[in-house]
Amino acid sequence: xxxxxxxxxxxxxxxxxxxxxxxxxxxxxxxxGPDLNAFTHPxxxxxxEEAHTRLMSGEIDKVSYVKRYLHKDGRVIxxxxxxxxxxxxxxxxLYFIVSERxxxxxxxxxxxxxxxxxxxxxxxxxxxxxxEDRLSQAHARVARDGGLGAVxxxxxxxxxxxxxxxxxxIGDQLLVAIARRFEKxxxxxxxxxxxxxxxxxxxxxxxxxxSEAEEIxxxxxxxxxxxxxxxxxxxxxxxxxxxxxxDGTSSDHAELxxxxxxxxxxxxxxxxxxxxxxxxMMHQQVARQFTLLHELRSSIGGRDLAMHYxxxxxxxxxxxxxxxxxxxxxxxxxxxxxxxxxxxxxEQNELIYVLGSFALNEAACVAGDWVRTTGPDVAPYIxxxxxxxxxxxxxxxxxVDEALELSGLAPGRLIIEITESVxxxxxxxxxxxIEHFDRxxxxxxxxxxxTGYSSFSYLMxxxxxxxKIDQSFVRPRHPSARSDALLETIISxxxxxxxxxxxxxxxxxxxxxxxxxxxCELGQGFLFSHAVPxxxxxxxxxxxxxxxxxxxx
Ligand code: C2E
Ligand code: MG
Ligand code: MG
Numbered sequence: 001x002x003x004x005x006x007x008x009x010x011x012x013x014x015x016x017x018x019x020x021x022x023x024x025x026x027x028x029x030x031x032x033g034p035d036l037n038a039f040t041h042p043x044x045x046x047x048x049e050e051a052h053t054r055l056m057s058g059e060i061d062k063v064s065y066v067k068r069y070l071h072k073d074g075r076v077i078x079x080x081x082x083x084x085x086x087x088x089x090x091x092x093x094l095y096f097i098v099s100e101r102x103x104x105x106x107x108x109x110x111x112x113x114x115x116x117x118x119x120x121x122x123x124x125x126x127x128x129x130x131x132e133d134r135l136s137q138a139h140a141r142v143a144r145d146g147g148l149g150a151v152x153x154x155x156x157x158x159x160x161x162x163x164x165x166x167x168x169x170i171g172d173q174l175l176v177a178i179a180r181r182f183e184k185x186x187x188x189x190x191x192x193x194x195x196x197x198x199x200x201x202x203x204x205x206x207x208x209x210x211s212e213a214e215e216i217x218x219x220x221x222x223x224x225x226x227x228x229x230x231x232x233x234x235x236x237x238x239x240x241x242x243x244x245x246x247d248g249t250s251s252d253h254a255e256l257x258x259x260x261x262x263x264x265x266x267x268x269x270x271x272x273x274x275x276x277x278x279x280x281m282m283h284q285q286v287a288r289q290f291t292l293l294h295e296l297r298s299s300i301g302g303r304d305l306a307m308h309y310x311x312x313x314x315x316x317x318x319x320x321x322x323x324x325x326x327x328x329x330x331x332x333x334x335x336x337x338x339x340x341x342x343x344x345x346x347e348q349n350e351l352i353y354v355l356g357s358f359a360l361n362e363a364a365c366v367a368g369d370w371v372r373t374t375g376p377d378v379a380p381y382i383x384x385x386x387x388x389x390x391x392x393x394x395x396x397x398x399x400v401d402e403a404l405e406l407s408g409l410a411p412g413r414l415i416i417e418i419t420e421s422v423x424x425x426x427x428x429x430x431x432x433x434i435e436h437f438d439r440x441x442x443x444x445x446x447x448x449x450x451t452g453y454s455s456f457s458y459l460m461x462x463x464x465x466x467x468k469i470d471q472s473f474v475r476p477r478h479p480s481a482r483s484d485a486l487l488e489t490i491i492s493x494x495x496x497x498x499x500x501x502x503x504x505x506x507x508x509x510x511x512x513x514x515x516x517x518x519x520c521e522l523g524q525g526f527l528f529s530h531a532v533p534x535x536x537x538x539x540x541x542x543x544x545x546x547x548x549x550x551x552x553x
Pocket of ligand 2: 324385417447
């Protein structure tokens with residue numbers, strides 16, 4: 001039975017049925033006496049009265065409208081109202097017949113559906129669809145009124161590794177926590193949305209200069225300065241931001257988002273955790289990198305990719321005690337492409353896993369041969385570089401085990417060099433992998449020591465056996481008493497902690513003398529040898545053996 005009531009010419013209630021009473025949660029008596037307005041949402045008293053006035057005036061003979069009532073328990077009830085007059089045979093107005101329908105749930109569902117269609121279920125932020133709609137409105141506004149707007153694409157650095165190592169549940173919680181932080185600095189005129197995965201889009205409106213957009217980028221990045229605690233884990237996420245500024249003449253919104261993406265890519269390539277403003281030049285750079293990546297992929301398995309070996313020497317005897325394996329790529333047109341160009345490129349991609357396996361297998365194989373040719377007592381150790389991302393490869397441990405097994409190399413002869421680019425947030429996982437290596441007897445070297453911002457915390461957490469002093473300390477651009485003091489301090493720090501210290505990038509006798517005087521035991525550098533192909537490295541070892549043999553009594 002539909003809720004119904006009769007009202008008089010003054011719109012006071014004459015009769016109500018049970019359905020109407022239960023719709024408002026009130027007994028019948030409640031409606032006789034007070035005006036129906038007493039149960040009407042204050043904002044809807046106006047439409048109720050207006051409908052009544054129009055019916056009374058004879059202007060219309062039936063009215064339908066939606067109004068809100070107040071339920072006894074305080075809830076708002078949305079009702080669809082149909083009201084028409086009852087007349088006697090002479091046509092005189094007697095009373096009104098009002099029939100109603102409770103559409104509260106229907107309305108809520110529609111609202112929820114449209115919210116769902118336009119919002120990201122995880123963070124509750126506007127989704128891509130709503131963002132694009134706001135962007136095209138903003139674009140039109142700028143075209144009409146002038147001024148500037150900006151699109152900022154925020155991409156979390158190394159977020160995949162959080163998901164891979166800590167699980168999606170933690171990953172999701174982290175995303176929500178980050179969204180809340182970003183929200184805090186979102187201006188009311190702007191829109192923050194989740195673009196999907198670990199990407200957020202920010203639309204900034206009413207700007208007067210590019211630097212204002214940059215200020216917003218800095219403000220957003222600054223929200224990640226404090227670590228985020230999730231389930232007792234202290235995470236330090238970072239983000240890279242691509243910024244594109246638009247005016248009324250700018251291209252359509254799809255292109256704006258693409259440009260922001262290009263700038264973001266550029267931001268990640270430089271150093272993570274900062275922002276870059278888009279310039280048209282960037283398109284060409286991205287195209288070049290894309291080609292390079294494609295060529296690198298197709299060179300795998302061919303002869304263009306090779307491992308070269310640079311000797312690590314005892315600085316007092318200059319005898320070779322190990323080698324570092326360094327990857328080389330000979331491009332068919334460009335010649336040798338340095339690893340500093342192609343490794344970061346591969347790191348943005350699953351390709352780094354393939355390159356990593358290649359390096360590991362090649363190097364272990366060559367080092368295994370050295371053990372067989374020189375005998376186990378004097379065989380050199382082999383250092384293999386591992387990219388931060390490889391530490392998050394769930395298959396890494398198996399790959400290392402396999403490389404050792406295939407080559408017959410004892411784990412004690414393998415050193416894994418890791419750089420500090422691993423975000424601190426990942427340190428728990430990194431430590432687990434490293435502990436495993438440690439148990440096997442594989443050595444861990446902290447590469448480029450002193451250049452990362454977290455060198456000391458790495459010393460604390462990763463318990464490396466070796467630190468490799470970065471070249472910038474060995475060959476400072478402006479040598480001074482201060483740079484000497486720094487170098488000496490790092491060496492004695494290593495000694496105090498019982499670590500083996502290797503100096504990188506020794507090019508001159510003077511640098512060698514200085515390192516010796518500071519007590520540095522091991523080093524590598526062009527002064528001794530560049531990285532050379534395996535066969536040349538084997539010859540260097542043979543020559544060393546021959547000279548030892550000649551000196552032997
Ligand atoms: P790194 O591990 O710190 O390697 C030392 C780099 O310094 C090498 O550059 C080496 O050739 C160079 N070097 C050695 N002695 C001297 C010197 O006296 N003077 C100068 N100016 N340079 C010297 P390279 O081979 O270009 O490698 C650069 C970086 O690329 C490496 O730094 C390492 O981080 C990365 N890399 C190289 N091979 C691999 C690899 O197989 N896997 C991974 N993940 N990274 C690699
Ligand atoms: Mg290295
Ligand atoms: Mg290094």
